[in-house]
Each structure stands twice: as C-alpha cells, then as structure tokens.
Amino acid sequence: MGSVSSAGLINILRDKGLKCTFAESLTGGMIACGIVDVPGASDVFEGSIVSYSDKFKTDVLGVPSDIIAAKTAVSHECAVNMALGALRLSGADIAVSVTGYAGPGDGPDGTPCGTVYIGYADRNGSGAFKEHFEGSRNTIRTSTRDRAYEIAYERIRNL
Numbered sequence: 001m002g003s004v005s006s007a008g009l010i011n012i013l014r015d016k017g018l019k020c021t022f023a024e025s026l027t028g029g030m031i032a033c034g035i036v037d038v039p040g041a042s043d044v045f046e047g048s049i050v051s052y053s054d055k056f057k058t059d060v061l062g063v064p065s066d067i068i069a070a071k072t073a074v075s076h077e078c079a080v081n082m083a084l085g086a087l088r089l090s091g092a093d094i095a096v097s098v099t100g101y102a103g104p105g106d107g108p109d110g111t112p113c114g115t116v117y118i119g120y121a122d123r124n125g126s127g128a129f130k131e132h133f134e135g136s137r138n139t140i141r142t143s144t145r146d147r148a149y150e151i152a153y154e155r156i157r158n159l
Contacts, residue, residue, distance in 0.1 A: 003149075004149040004150045004152075004153040006035050006037060006038050006041075006149060007038045008149075009149050009152055009153055010035065010040065013043075013044035013045075014040070014043055018092075018093040018156060019046050019090075019092040019093050019094075020035075020045060020046065020093065020094050021047055021049075021086045021087065021089075021090035021092040022048040022049070022095065022097065022148070023048070023049045023051055023061055023095065023096075023119075024050050024051070024097070025050075025051055025052055025082070025098060025099040026098060026099065026102045026141055026144060027098050027144055027145050028050055028052065028141075030141055030145045031096075031098065031148055031149075032050075034145060034149070046091065047090060049061065049085075049089070051082065054073050057073060057081075057099075060085070061082050061089070062081065062085040062088070063078055063081040063085060064081065067081060072111070073099055074099050074100050074101055074107055074115060074117060075117060076117055078117065078119075079098070079117035079118060079119030079128035080097075080119045080121070081119075082097035083096060083119035083120050083121035083126060084121045087121040087122070093122060093159060094122040094155055095120065095122070096120050098118050098119075098148050099117050099119075100115055100116030100131075101114065101116075102114075102137045102140040102141050103137045103140060104137060112132070114132050114135075115130070116133060116140070116144050117129070117130055118147055118148050118151050120151055120152070122159055123159065124159065129147075131143075
C-alpha cells in the first residue's frame with residue numbers, strides 16, 4: 001500500500017465513526033503530533049501515550065514485566081500488550097503501538113538499530129508487525145510513524 005497521511009487516517013476514522021489511540025515509544029509523540037496537525041482530529045483521536053521507559057510500559061500500559069524481562073521491550077509481545085493497554089485505557093476503537101531501536105546504536109541485547117515492532121488492537125483482534133528501517137535516528141522514527149499510519153488505515157478499513 002502507498003503512503004497514508006495523517007489526514008487520510010483522520011478521514012477514514014471520521015467516515016466510519018471510529019476513534020483511535022496510540023502508544024508510542026521510539027517515536028516519542030511524533031505519531032500524535034501528525035494527527036493533531038489535522039484540523040478536526042479531536043473528532044476521532046482519543047490521545048497518545050508516550051511510554052518510553054520499561055517501567056512506564058508496565059505501570060501505565062500494563063505490559064507484564066515478565067514479557068519485558070524475557071523478550072525485551074522491543075518485541076512482538078511488548079508491542080501487542082502496549083496496544084491492548086492503550087485500547088483499554090482510552091476506550092477507542094483501535095490502538096496502534098510502536099516500540100523499537102532508533103539508534104544511534106543497536107539495542108543492549110544486540111538487536112539491530114532500526115528494528116521496530118508496530119502493534120495493533122481492535123475488535124477484530126491484536127497482533128504486531130516486525131519492521132526494519134535504515135537511516136538516521138530521525139529517519140527511522142519518521143519511517144515508523146508512516147508505517148504506523150498505514151497499519152492503522154488497513155485495520156480501520158476492516159472495522
């Protein structure tokens with residue numbers, strides 16, 4: 001699928017009468033910023049939780065600490081649980097989460113810089129996609145934001 005803009009995401013949410021939320025780690029609010037740049041975003045956007053630390057992921061989003069201990073915060077399981085936590089907290093129709101290593105170096109466990117998991121949760125289920133982006137820290141963060149919009153759009157089309 002081609003690139004999805006934040007305005008495109010807002011439009012499909014509005015057309016379907018749905019609301020979204022995000023749980024962001026490596027993007028640090030970049031996803032939410034793109035959404036609120038669109039006039040009328042408040043009609044469809046519940047908010048975004050920036051959960052940068054592992055402690056915040058467990059304490060606020062409810063990611064089980066044993067998942068982070070066993071799999072790390074940059075994992076399929078963590079991304080899914082972040083999305084489920086955001087969905088539960090917000091009452092939105094769909095939640096999308098992002099967690100990964102934007103660099104400049106690899107993760108402490110040797111996971112390569114640019115590894116990202118994008119999770120989702122909605123009434124049709126939950127899951128996560130593993131991605132790998134190349135480039136600078138900001139390029140990886142921007143690519144993550146753009147892919148999160150695409151995943152959200154595809155999920156919303158099927159709600």
